[in-house]
Amino acid sequence: MRQKTRPMPSEPEQAAGNGVLDRRLFLTGGAAAAIGSAVLPDHARAAEALPVEPWMKTPGSPFAPYGQPSKYAGKVGRIFASAPGTTGTGASRTPHHLLDGMMTPNGLHFERHHSGIPDINPETHRLLIHGLVKRPLTFTLDALMRYPMESRIAFIECAGNSALLYQKEPAQLGVQPIHGLLSCAEWTGVRLATLLDDAGVDPRAQWILAEGADASGMSRSVPLAKAMGDAMVAIYQNGEPVRPSNGYPMRLLLPGYEGNANVKWLRRIKLTEAPTMTKDETSKYTMLQNDGKALQFCFAQEAKSVITRPSPGLTMAAPGLYEITGLAWSGYGKIAKVEVSADGGASWALAALQEPVLPMAVTRFRSPWRWDGGPATLLSRATDETGYVQPSRSRLIADRGARAAYHFNGIASWGVAQGGEVRHVYA
C-alpha cells in the first residue's frame, strides 16, 4: 500500500481520535504543505545513479487482441470455493484490498453460480416474455441490440456477503473472503419496461418470474413495479459483452437488489399475479429471526461500508501518514456520508467521498490518518440519502438475531496492533 512515512513538520488538524485527520488534507494539497515538502536528510540519499533498465533500451512485446494484467500484478485475483463434489456451484470473491477506484474489472467481478457457467450460443439464445401479457414474445440478442440502450453504474452484492460477521468470534480473514461478494460495474442494455410494454402487461400481473438458461434454471420472483422501473436487460459490462461468468449473453440488472435476484443468462420472464416461491426465495435468501419467523422478499441491500485498506494481510510498515480508504454503498440511493474512526468508535471524522457519488453504485471514501505506531481499531460507518445509518454489529444482531444468514450490513472493524499487523476484530 501507499506509504508516506516522512516526518511531519507541523501537525495537521486532527478530526477524530487516534490520528484521523481532516478529510480535506489530501484534496487541498494540505498534505504537501504538512509533509510533502519535507526533504530527506542527506544520509538517506542514495549515492548511485538511477538504473537504466533493460525495458528502456529494447522494444517491448507485440500487440495482443485482448490485454492482460502485468505479470507482476499476478496476485490480484479472485478466490473461490465450490460445494463439495462440484466444480462450479459456489462463489468467487473480488480482491478489494488490492483494488482502488469504484469499478470492478470484469475478470475480478464476484460470481455466484448454482450449476457452473453455461457456454451459451448467442445465435440460439432467446429471451421469452410470457404469462400475464397480451402478446407472448421471444427476443434474439440481435433484436435486443437494435433497441435504445442506456448505461448505469451499479453495484451487485450477494445477500450472503459479510455473513461471517454473524459468527460469535471474528473470523481471522481479510476483506476478500469476508466482504468480496460485492462488485461494481457499468452495465449497458435495454430497459426491461420497454420489452414488457412490447408484450403488453395484463393489469392482473403483480410479479415477474425471472429465470436463467443455466443448468440450475436459477429463478426468482421480483415485484412488477421494479421490473417496470429501473430494471435492465444488460448486454454490456464495463463496455464489453457481459462476461459468461456474469450472464452472457444477457442478464437481469435490478439496481440495488440482492445479487441472486439479478438473474444471469436470462432466458425467460413470466408475468404472474403472485410470487412463484422458488427454492431460492424460500429455502435460501430468507432471514430466520430470533422468534423463529423468517423475513422473505428482502430485496434491496441496506447502506453499508467497509475499509479496504488498511486491512488484514496488508501489514503497516512504519508510523506515519496513511490513507484509510474503502467502499460504501446503498441499495436505496446515494451515499450521503461516511465516517471513519480509529479508536473503536469513540470518535468519528467525516471521510472524503470520491466523485462520482451515484445511487446504487459503490462510493470510494478516503480519510487521512496519522498512525502513531500504537494499537488502533478502524471502523467506517455509512449513511445513505434516505438518512439510514449503518448499524453497529451488536445493534444489527440484537434486532435481527444471528441466524439470519443474509443481508449483514453492520459495521466491520479492523484492529491494528503495535507493530502494524492488521486483524479482524469486533469493536
Next chain:
Amino acid sequence: MSTRNALLAACSVLVVAHSAALAESPNLGKAASPEEVASWDISIGPDGAGLPPGSGTPQQGEQVYLAKCLACHGEKGAGKPNDQLVGGQGSLGPGQTAVKTVGSYWPYATTLFDYVRRAMPLNESKSLGDDEVYAVVAYILQLNGVIAENDTIDAQTLPKVRMPNRDGFVRFSRGK
C-alpha cells in the same frame, strides 16, 4: 434566460425525451406460440398451476432416490456431501441451532417439484421424467413425515400438501 439556465432547460428536456423514448420501441419481439412456450414454462407456483400429468408414490421415489440422489444427499436425505433434505423440524425456535431442510423450513411442496425438475440431479438436470419427479418428491415428503407411505403425489394432491413451516415467513418491510 442565461446560458446556464438555457443549458439546464435543455438538459431537462433531454431527460424527458429519454424517458419518453422508453415507450418508443422498434418492436422486434417475435410472437411466441403456446407450443414454443410449453417446453420452457417449467415454473410451478404454490397453486400448482402448470403441474404436468403423472404421479408417484414414496415407494417408487425411493428407487429414484437411490439411483439419482443418494450419492450427494446421503441416506434417506440425511445430507452430506450436499444439502440435508430431511429432519430439523422444531429447530427454528428462539435460541436453537436451526436445521433448515425441506421438512423443517420450506413453506410450499410445489417448490420441491419445481426445483427438482429444473435443477436436480445436479450433473444431469432436467433428465428425470415427470413420474420420477413426482415419485422422488413423494419420497422426500414422506421421509419428512409430511405425507403417509401410501399417499400418491400428482397435480391435484401436491398443491394441497401443507408444509410444517407454511406460516413461518413474514414479508420484509424496511424499517420494521
